[in-house]
Amino acid sequence: MMKKNTLSFEFFPTRTPEGREKQKITRKQLRQYRPAFFSCTSGAGGSTRDGTLQAVNDIMAEGTAAAPHLPCVGMNEAELSDILHTYKNMGIRHIVALRGDIPSGMGAGSSGLRYANELVELIRRDFGDWFHIEVAAYPEFHPQARSAEDDINHFVRKVKAGADSAITQYFFNPDAYFRFVDDVRGRGVEIPIVPGIMPIASFSKLARFSDTCGAEIPRWLRLKLQSYADDTASIKALGLDVVTEMCEHLLEQGAPGLHFYTLNQAGLVSTICQRLGY
Numbered sequence: 001m002m003k004k005n006t007l008s009f010e011f012f013p014t015r016t017p018e019g020r021e022k023q024k025i026t027r028k029q030l031r032q033y034r035p036a037f038f039s040c041t042s043g044a045g046g047s048t049r050d051g052t053l054q055a056v057n058d059i060m061a062e063g064t065a066a067a068p069h070l071p072c073v074g075m076n077e078a079e080l081s082d083i084l085h086t087y088k089n090m091g092i093r094h095i096v097a098l099r100g101d102i103p104s105g106m107g108a109g110s111s112g113l114r115y116a117n118e119l120v121e122l123i124r125r126d127f128g129d130w131f132h133i134e135v136a137a138y139p140e141f142h143p144q145a146r147s148a149e150d151d152i153n154h155f156v157r158k159v160k161a162g163a164d165s166a167i168t169q170y171f172f173n174p175d176a177y178f179r180f181v182d183d184v185r186g187r188g189v190e191i192p193i194v195p196g197i198m199p200i201a202s203f204s205k206l207a208r209f210s211d212t213c214g215a216e217i218p219r220w221l222r223l224k225l226q227s228y229a230d231d232t233a234s235i236k237a238l239g240l241d242v243v244t245e246m247c248e249h250l251l252e253q254g255a256p257g258l259h260f261y262t263l264n265q266a267g268l269v270s271t272i273c274q275r276l277g278y
Contacts, residue, residue, distance in 0.1 A: 006194070006257030007033050007278065008067075008167075011264055012041040013051025022264070024058060029266040033278045036257070037065040039096055039134075049083070056092060066092055067134060071100020072119035076112045080119065081126060088130060096134040096167070097123060097158075117157040124162035135159070137166040137193055139180040140173075143214030152183055159189050166191060167259045170198035170215050172242065174249050192256040197247060199260070199268035200225070200239025202232070240268065244275045251276070 009030050014020050027038060040055040042048050056066035068087060072080060087095065099116040113119055120133055135158045138151060145151035159166070171177060177195050184193070198215075200206055203225040210217050217225075221242060228234040247258055260269045 005251055005255065007035045007273065008037050008039060008194070008257065008259045009035050009262050009269065010039045010041065010259065011055060011262060013048045013055050014264070015051065019264075020054070020058070023055070024062070026262070026264060026266045027059065027062060027064070029270060030262070030273075031062070031064060033270075033273045035064065037067045037094055039067040039069060039259075042069045042071055042100075053086070056087075057090065060091065065094060067094035067096050067132075068092065069096040069098055070119065071098045072113040072116065073100045074112045077122060080113065080122060084123065084127060084131075088127065093130065094132045094134065095123065096136075097163070098136055115154070115157075117154070117161040120158055120161035120163055132164045133162060135163040135166050137168040137180065137184075138214070139168050139171050139176040140214060140216050143212075152180075152187070155184060156187050156189060159184075159191055164191060166193045168193065168196045169213055170196045170261055172218055172221060172246065173216060174246055174253075176216075177250065177255070178253065194257045194259045195247075195250050195255050197243060197258050197260050197272075199243055199262075199265075199272065201236060201263075201265070201268055203228070203235055236268065240271055240275075244272050247272060247276055 011023060011027070014023055038059045040052050040059070042052040052068050056068045059066040070080070070083060084095070097116055097119045099114070099119075113122070116135055120135065123131055123133055135155075137155055138145070141148050141151045145154075155166075168177060168180070181193055198206070198209070206225075207217065207222075209215070224238060225235055228238070250258070260272075262269050
């Protein structure tokens with residue numbers, strides 16, 4: 001039996017009442033695996049703030065801890081403080097602190113915070129230890145990083161600013177995760193670094209996501225997925241085997257848990273969790 005480590009699941013806000021109800025059903029399916037929390041994404045510059053607020057309110061009403069994402073780029077301290085006070089008043093104790101995507105039309109001279117370490121500093125300064133602060137990590141390096149060294153230095157700055165733990169961008173090469181952890185441990189970083197896991201449902205969508213976020217699809221996996229063309233069942237079957245095996249390896253080698261990018265779907269994630277013995 002695989003050692004049971006912490007699980008968490010990520011959602012994105014929905015735009016319709018039907019989507020909201022579907023998400024509630026999805027969360028109910030995933031709650032059987034006793035997640036530590038459900039997180040919910042937020043658009044650049046607070047563009048999906050209302051949807052994120054509604055989602056985390058639903059999550060808490062259902063009895064699970066909620067961790068809203070808070071992207072800071074393009075937002076000033078007053079705006080961020082207002083959002084954080086709202087979350088505190090809701091009883092939320094967990095924040096995923098991010099730089100976020102740069103909003104369209106935002107120039108170099110725009111006001112507001114620019115980096116996630118500035119947001120972590122703001123939260124610690126104004127809210128003390130009220131929030132558990134989660135930050136992002138990039139085992140294969142952020143697509144906008146000037147160099148690997150610069151990317152690691154930026155991560156260390158976020159941790160030193162007061163982060164409690166980190167979730168990685170998804171990957172399919174576990175060696176990249178272990179190398180990243182070793183690198184930052186050598187810089188004095190001791191916080192838990194949880195692997196982000198992306199189930200594979202569609203090769204075209206996965207390739208598009210990966211090109212955008214800098215996650216590498218190993219050549220053998222890319223070619224194998226391409227060979228199935230529109231055979232969705234075969235793509236999903238291969239994806240389940242590959243991702244489950246990777247999760248087993250990560251947990252066996254000491255990863256503190258798994259954070260699943262659900263894309264608001266329960267099926268593949270549930271199958272992986274069951275195969276892992278959760």
